[in-house]
Amino acid sequence: xxxxxxxxxxxxxLRQTATLTCTGNSNNVGSQGAAWLQxxxxxxxxxxxxxxxxxxxxxxxxxxxxxxxxxxxxxxxxLQPEDEADYYCSAWDTSLSAWVFGGGTKLTVL
Amino acid sequence: EVQLxxxxxxxxxxxxxxxxxxxxxGFTFNNYWMTWVRQAxxxxxxxxxxxxxxxxxxxxxxxxxxxxxxxxxxxKNSLYLQMNSLRVEDTAxxxxxxxxxxxxxxxxxxxxxxxx
Numbered sequence: 551x552x553x554x555x556x557x558x559x560x561x562x563x564l565r566q567t568a569t570l571t572c573t574g575n576s577n578n579v580g581s582q583g584a585a586w587l588q589x590x591x592x593x594x595x596x597x598x599x600x601x602x603x604x605x606x607x608x609x610x611x612x613x614x615x616x617x618x619x620x621x622x623x624x625x626x627x628x629l630q631p632e633d634e635a636d637y638y639c640s641a642w643d644t645s646l647s648a649w650v651f652g653g654g655t656k657l658t659v660l
Numbered sequence: 661e662v663q664l665x666x667x668x669x670x671x672x673x674x675x676x677x678x679x680x681x682x683x684x685x686g687f688t689f690n691n692y693w694m695t696w697v698r699q700a701x702x703x704x705x706x707x708x709x710x711x712x713x714x715x716x717x718x719x720x721x722x723x724x725x726x727x728x729x730x731x732x733x734x735x736k737n738s739l740y741l742q743m744n745s746l747r748v749e750d751t752a753x754x755x756x757x758x759x760x761x762x763x764x765x766x767x768x769x770x771x772x773x774x775x776x
Contacts, residue, residue: 585762587705594755594769595705600762638705640762647719649695649707 556652572622572639584622587638634659662686669770682739682756690734693759698752746774
């Protein structure tokens with residue numbers, strides 16, 4: 551089943567802003583929106599946002615999500631060392647009747 | 661505290677079977693769709709299957725259709741994944757997750773290793 555497309559890696563300096571992208575199609579991101587998850591090495595994923603820009607309680611306002619057409623974005627402001635992690639997007643695909651994930655983006659904070 | 665705890669992982673030979681369990685606590689289990697997601701070593705996340713609150717709807721990724729069966733027991737607040745005809749490529753950490761618009765709660769995962 552086709553997944554969503556994410557860049558494999560992004561590197562940014564401490565305290566800078568990183569924008570991660572996730573590209574799908576009209577059957578998933580374009581119509582259903584995307585969710586974003588953060589995963590630190592050796593730990594389960596953690597939900598950061600869903601339906602484009604709803605944040606679960608306890609998630610920092612430094613994380614914000616948006617969507618334009620079939621591409622979803624996650625913007626992280628004021629990068630901190632603890633933001634270094636893998637980031638995944640996910641969406642329900644109405645054509646596949648399946649959830650699809652992106653391949654993940656490894657964010658390095660320099 | 662909202663919590664999901666998986667169990668049942670282990671090492672199994674190709675063609676063998678395993679049954680994973682996920683015990684839920686801290687929320688009304690029968691109000692939510694529940695999901696299994698897996699992650700092969702060093703790889704990304706892959707959705708495996710999900711099941712509706714009333715058990716009447718189940719969905720599977722193509723690669724496990726006919727081999728894996730998702731089920732739940734709402735009286736026991738438990739989710740299950742019966743895995744048959746296991747393949748080497750099924751080797752992964754298997755997570756159970758609650759669906760509430762997205763995968764909002766995750767367990768710690770249980771490792772399944774299929775040896776050749």
